[in-house]
Amino acid sequence: MIAQDIILTPVIxxxxxxxxxxxxxxxxxxxxxxxxxxxxxxxKLFNVxxxxxxxxxxxxxxxxQRYALGRTPSYKKAVVTxxxxxxxxxxxxxxxxxxxxxxxxxxxIEEFGFGQ
Numbered sequence: 828m829i830a831q832d833i834i835l836t837p838v839i840x841x842x843x844x845x846x847x848x849x850x851x852x853x854x855x856x857x858x859x860x861x862x863x864x865x866x867x868x869x870x871k872l873f874n875v876x877x878x879x880x881x882x883x884x885x886x887x888x889x890x891x892q893r894y895a896l897g898r899t900p901s902y903k904k905a906v907v908t909x910x911x912x913x914x915x916x917x918x919x920x921x922x923x924x925x926x927x928x929x930x931x932x933x934x935x936i937e938e939f940g941f942g943q
Contacts, residue, residue: 830868850911
């Protein structure tokens, strides 16, 4: 599976938007995806460092429309925790001068739909 097939959509609710300040982002993911695949997909798509992945499977709810019974689709939801504090790497360069290397990873996901 490629990364675009694993991460389906972001979940934007009141709870998920409040968790963004803590570095936790919520996504609907493919039902067959594992935690390792989800971690690799988020790191590849958004260029962030993932610390942890929590996964929950949801069954479809029973719904009735007039006389017929049916179910809403089942789905899998992942809460991904990213590193929000990245440290700049410094080393001694030519002539003993301290040189900084920029951040390799981002500390937030701007593509999520809103800022912090």
